[in-house]
Amino acid sequence: MSEYNKLKNKGLGRGRPALSEEERQSRRELNAKRQEARRRAHIVLQHKYAEEYEKIFATELRELTKK
Numbered sequence: 001m002s003e004y005n006k007l008k009n010k011g012l013g014r015g016r017p018a019l020s021e022e023e024r025q026s027r028r029e030l031n032a033k034r035q036e037a038r039r040r041a042h043i044v045l046q047h048k049y050a051e052e053y054e055k056i057f058a059t060e061l062r063e064l065t066k067k
Contacts (some may be wrong), residue, residue, distance in 0.1 A: 004012075019027070046053050 001009075
């Protein structure tokens with residue numbers, strides 16, 4: 001009997017185990033905080049380096065409109 005069949009006979013499940021509700025909620029909160037931090041950082045960089053941001057933005061927009 002193969003190793004897979006031995007595991008299957010023991011009750012091998014498919015995929016990873018489901019997360020507990022607490023873990024799911026903590027991950028959801030962490031991801032929301034990371035997204036908010038990313039948004040804030042983008043705003044700060046956009047204002048702190050406004051001239052450079054506009055130059056890069058114009059260059060990228062020009063490249064996208066060429067296609």
